[in-house]
Amino acid sequence: MTPHPxxxxxxxxxxxxxxTGAERISxxxxxxxxxxxxxxxxxxxxxxxxxxxHTTWGEWLTAVVAExxxxxxxxxxxxxxxxxxxxxxxxxxxxSRLATKYxxxxxxxxxxxxxxxxYKIGGRPYLRGLDQIDVSLTHTDDLIAxxxxxxxxxxxxxxxxxxxxxxxxxxxxxxxxxxxxDLERLTDAERTxxxxxxxxxKEAYTKxxxxxxxxxxxxxxxxxxxxDLLAPDGGPAARGEWAxxxxxxxGRYLLSVARHDAGLDSSRDTAAHTMLDEGFMGAVTExxx
Amino acid sequence: xxxxxxxxHFPGAPFGRTEADALARAARLEALLGDxxxxxxxxxxxxxxxxxxxxxxxxxxxxxxxxxxxGAEFVPVAYGGxxxxxxxxxxxxxxxxxxxxxxxxxxxxxxxxxxxAVWAAGSTRQRQDVADLLLRGGRATILHHELxxxxxxxxHEFSARTAAGGYRLDGRKDVIINADRADLQVVYARTDTxxxxxxxxxxxxxxxxxxxxxxRHLPRVELPGMRGxxxxxxxxxxxxxxxxxLVGGEGDGVGMALQVFQVNRSVICGVxxxxxxxxxxxxxxxxxxxxxxxxxxxxxxxxTGVFADLLAGDAMATVVLRALSLLxxxxxxxxxxxxxxxxxxxxxxxQELATVLGARGYDHAGPEYGALDKLVRDLPxxxxxxxxxxxxxxxxxxxxxxxxxxxxxxxxxPPSELFRAGSELPDLDYRLLGIAGGGDFMAASLxxxxxxxxxxxxxxxxxxxxxxxxxxxxxxxxxxxxxxxRLPTSGAALTDPxxxxxxxxxxxxxxxxxxxxxxxSQDGTDPFLADPAWAVLALSxxxxxxxxxxxxxxxxxxxxxxxELVRRxxxxxxxxxxxxxxxx
Numbered sequence: 001m002t003p004h005p006x007x008x009x010x011x012x013x014x015x016x017x018x019x020t021g022a023e024r025i026s027x028x029x030x031x032x033x034x035x036x037x038x039x040x041x042x043x044x045x046x047x048x049x050x051x052x053x054h055t056t057w058g059e060w061l062t063a064v065v066a067e068x069x070x071x072x073x074x075x076x077x078x079x080x081x082x083x084x085x086x087x088x089x090x091x092x093x094x095x096s097r098l099a100t101k102y103x104x105x106x107x108x109x110x111x112x113x114x115x116x117x118x119y120k121i122g123g124r125p126y127l128r129g130l131d132q133i134d135v136s137l138t139h140t141d142d143l144i145a146x147x148x149x150x151x152x153x154x155x156x157x158x159x160x161x162x163x164x165x166x167x168x169x170x171x172x173x174x175x176x177x178x179x180x181x182d183l184e185r186l187t188d189a190e191r192t193x194x195x196x197x198x199x200x201x202k203e204a205y206t207k208x209x210x211x212x213x214x215x216x217x218x219x220x221x222x223x224x225x226x227x228d229l230l231a232p233d234g235g236p237a238a239r240g241e242w243a244x245x246x247x248x249x250x251g252r253y254l255l256s257v258a259r260h261d262a263g264l265d266s267s268r269d270t271a272a273h274t275m276l277d278e279g280f281m282g283a284v285t286e287x288x289x
Numbered sequence: 290x291x292x293x294x295x296x297x298h299f300p301g302a303p304f305g306r307t308e309a310d311a312l313a314r315a316a317r318l319e320a321l322l323g324d325x326x327x328x329x330x331x332x333x334x335x336x337x338x339x340x341x342x343x344x345x346x347x348x349x350x351x352x353x354x355x356x357x358x359x360g361a362e363f364v365p366v367a368y369g370g371x372x373x374x375x376x377x378x379x380x381x382x383x384x385x386x387x388x389x390x391x392x393x394x395x396x397x398x399x400x401x402x403x404x405x406a407v408w409a410a411g412s413t414r415q416r417q418d419v420a421d422l423l424l425r426g427g428r429a430t431i432l433h434h435e436l437x438x439x440x441x442x443x444x445h446e447f448s449a450r451t452a453a454g455g456y457r458l459d460g461r462k463d464v465i466i467n468a469d470r471a472d473l474q475v476v477y478a479r480t481d482t483x484x485x486x487x488x489x490x491x492x493x494x495x496x497x498x499x500x501x502x503x504x505r506h507l508p509r510v511e512l513p514g515m516r517g518x519x520x521x522x523x524x525x526x527x528x529x530x531x532x533x534x535l536v537g538g539e540g541d542g543v544g545m546a547l548q549v550f551q552v553n554r555s556v557i558c559g560v561x562x563x564x565x566x567x568x569x570x571x572x573x574x575x576x577x578x579x580x581x582x583x584x585x586x587x588x589x590x591x592x593t594g595v596f597a598d599l600l601a602g603d604a605m606a607t608v609v610l611r612a613l614s615l616l617x618x619x620x621x622x623x624x625x626x627x628x629x630x631x632x633x634x635x636x637x638x639x640q641e642l643a644t645v646l647g648a649r650g651y652d653h654a655g656p657e658y659g660a661l662d663k664l665v666r667d668l669p670x671x672x673x674x675x676x677x678x679x680x681x682x683x684x685x686x687x688x689x690x691x692x693x694x695x696x697x698x699x700x701x702x703p704p705s706e707l708f709r710a711g712s713e714l715p716d717l718d719y720r721l722l723g724i725a726g727g728g729d730f731m732a733a734s735l736x737x738x739x740x741x742x743x744x745x746x747x748x749x750x751x752x753x754x755x756x757x758x759x760x761x762x763x764x765x766x767x768x769x770x771x772x773x774x775r776l777p778t779s780g781a782a783l784t785d786p787x788x789x790x791x792x793x794x795x796x797x798x799x800x801x802x803x804x805x806x807x808x809x810s811q812d813g814t815d816p817f818l819a820d821p822a823w824a825v826l827a828l829s830x831x832x833x834x835x836x837x838x839x840x841x842x843x844x845x846x847x848x849x850x851x852x853e854l855v856r857r858x859x860x861x862x863x864x865x866x867x868x869x870x871x872x873x
Contacts, residue, residue, distance in 0.1 A: 076836050114786040120637060121594070121833050129682070129793035130786060131633070132438060132675040152669075209640045214591070219647035237651040241513055241666075262669040263513030265441035267676065272786040275675075277437040279543040280683040283486035285779045287725035288691055 021245035038106035050149035060095035109271035124210030152260035155208030176221035178234030200256035311377035319384040334656035363401035368420035376610035379559030386560035395518030403429035403475040405549035409719035410537030430471035449478040455532040463522035489542030503528035514666035547724040551624035558631040559606035566864040573858040601827035604807040619727035625681035626796035632672030685792040693773035703730035708810035735802035822849040
């Protein structure tokens with residue numbers, strides 16, 4: 001978010017309307033393997049400060065089989081890849097890591113093999129040493145989705161759109177009282193769809209925080225129109241620093257994105273090779289050599 | 290090579306200007322500020338959160354701090370203030386930061402960050418002017434130059450061109466803390482259009498003397514964090530600057546920034562950990578509120594993990610703050626590493642605590658649970674986010690090859706005073722602070738700690754676990770050494786991401802060294818800190834962050850740390866290495 005000076009004018013401070021998630025989160029872009037149109041990630045980063053891509057693991061199969069540099073590309077994930085016996089699980093694993101690295105590399109204007117994809121204690125992936133972007137990864141069935149953002153945390157979650165979550169069985173474990181009240185008013189079909197949408201939003205939010213299911217899903221909620229983070233009683237829980245969006249992708253998946261804005265109006269330049277200050281580097285180097 | 294600064298005592302100053310003295314000052318301030326959880330306390334969290342919500346400065350509390358003479362903390366004793374050592378300064382300021390990071394920056398510490406250049410290179414007259422101002426409750430602010438990947442706070446800069454009698458200053462910067470009320474401005478202005486280490490110079494300006502129409506105050510800029518501090522812009526148009534306003538020599542600005550920033554970075558780490566302690570306190574309240582029995586099992590990992598991180602963060606900050614006094618020529622490296630590690634550690638910790646707080650964390654106005662929301666917003670402003678990390682990496686990256694070739698596994702360990710609580714240390718002297726070279730005392734300390742623990746390696750119990758972890762970090766340092774030896778000495782290749790990544794691993798390794806050093810230096814006065822349990826938990830988390838394989842922890846570690854955490858919560862003690870009593 002750009003800090004908005006309250007420019008004094010005849011009418012007093014400008015009032016700005018809080019943009020909706022759709023205005024602050026890039027629409028998902030389909031990528032088809034290593035040769036995907038990566039410039040679309042850079043365009044989305046320029047325009048929104050974030051980018052969301054989706055792909056299917058089959059689109060990375062050739063790369064997985066043929067990639068001579070798979071080991072350096074996987075880095076510390078190589079051991080896990082080697083240990084995984086089930087070929088489907090193996091390919092999905094490697095495809096999701098490659099998709100993450102290629103997406104991050106596009107945002108960082110660099111080569112994926114240069115990156116060290118690491119994991120925080122809660123399991124949240126990040127690019128070691130390059131904190132100008134945050135990343136999130138999700139996969140379900142054959143779908144892989146990756147989110148990157150330069151403004152703060154980002155979380156993505158996808159589920160098959162036809163997945164049925166039983167309202168009767170799950171609502172008390174997943175929904176806040178305010179959300180249950182909202183959903184009670186809907187028809188059965190609407191309620192099922194709303195339940196799945198809320199589930200993906202909740203997953204996306206807790207993944208953005210790097211906590212997954214450790215944060216109870218009944219501790220926070222979303223409004224009926226999906227845009228705002230709410231306390232369990234339906235009161236506001238944030239001041240517009242969070243944005244949320246849900247999309248249907250490939251016609252059969254629901255993909256939700258949660259994005260936090262730490263509010264520093266971070267540099268639009270997220271390239272890795274421009275991040276070390278020349279003056280500082282120069283002054284240090286001058287004394288060393 | 291280890292150069293130890295000399296301990297100097299100013300004539301007439303009592304010999305006891307030590308930790309005990311700083312902790313006594315902190316205790317007085319703590320008592321003045323009163324119970325943070327009392328809703329009727331005008332300096333309590335409810336009042337401070339309300340000021341934040343209204344985006345106004347907490348005026349009543351600022352008045353209290355002014356009456357307490359807090360400005361003297363930023364002035365060296367030689368000029369009539371109370372500043373002796375940076376580690377003592379951080380301790381004295383913690384009562385303020387524990388309550389409100391924005392108050393700490395907005396009321397005061399910005400003045401020190403600005404004044405640093407004057408303490409480092411100012412003329413006697415400049416020193417006296419700044420000292421007099423701060424001692425009578427005035428303020429200075431800092432007008433940074435623009436750094437790579439600048440965010441709102443670091444974006445834009447001023448330029449100074451030579452003119453009759455001095456310089457003319459031009460330019461505009463939109464986000465400057467206290468720009469509206471600072472009595473003195475310390476400007477890092479560009480004096481050479483060529484890029485490089487001699488591009489900037491520092492000026493000490495009195496805005497009242499600029500002349501009509503030369504300085505324009507720009508509107509306030511509202512950041513989501515530190516809403517109780519005021520950020521606004523300044524525009525200079527051909528503002529005349531007398532030659533005597535130059536601090537140090539022309540072209541010294543970048544070097545001076547590197548000198549001064551290491552103090553600022555280290556102090557920030559030393560105080561924001563106490564703000565995170567307030568959030569841990571609220572999470573403990575959430576985990577125990579209305580509950581008769583022990584803390585629920587599912588909260589053990591986040592609560593003890595964060596407590597261990599806060600102790601580790603304090604260990605890193607305390608060691609680097611002491612190093613600024615004891616090893617001033619070499620502290621730059623560890624200062625960059627600590628500032629790179631600590632804010633990120635705390636950011637993760639706040640997210641972990643968010644799970645414990647759950648919906649209570651959305652009670653933003655209440656003193657019991659509102660600290661999480663506020664610190665989540667304030668911390669990026671204090672740590673400067675990516676631009677802050679990258680400015681540390683710019684210091685680390687060019688030094689890695691030299692360290693790998695000449696320092697690691699061959700240097701002597703630093704003096705034990707570096708780690709030992711209560712040690713007598715020389716006063717901080719900004720003029721002695723180096724900006725590059727001088728070896729790596731923390732890597733040497735890590736290797737020394739691991740060697741002393743080696744006999745316990747492979748044994749059961751916490752000491753064996755600690756020995757194993759120490760060795761794991763040494764192994765990581767050895768692997769890093771192999772990679773760093775192959776680096777180019779300078780040039781564009783250093784900005785390859787695969788090279789930058791190494792600075793992250795380096796910072797994590799030397800951060801661990803501080804935990805080991807502080808644990809080893811315990812004399813048994815505090816049985817909890819003397820036991821290896823906290824250090825094992827802290828190091829296992831640091832190792833996990835580095836991707837270093839961590840063996841299963843021995844039974845009982847988490848329980849031991851949890852017992853101490855519960856004790857400190859119930860008795861109102863701080864969640865740091867000092868275990869000081871808080872106003873309740």
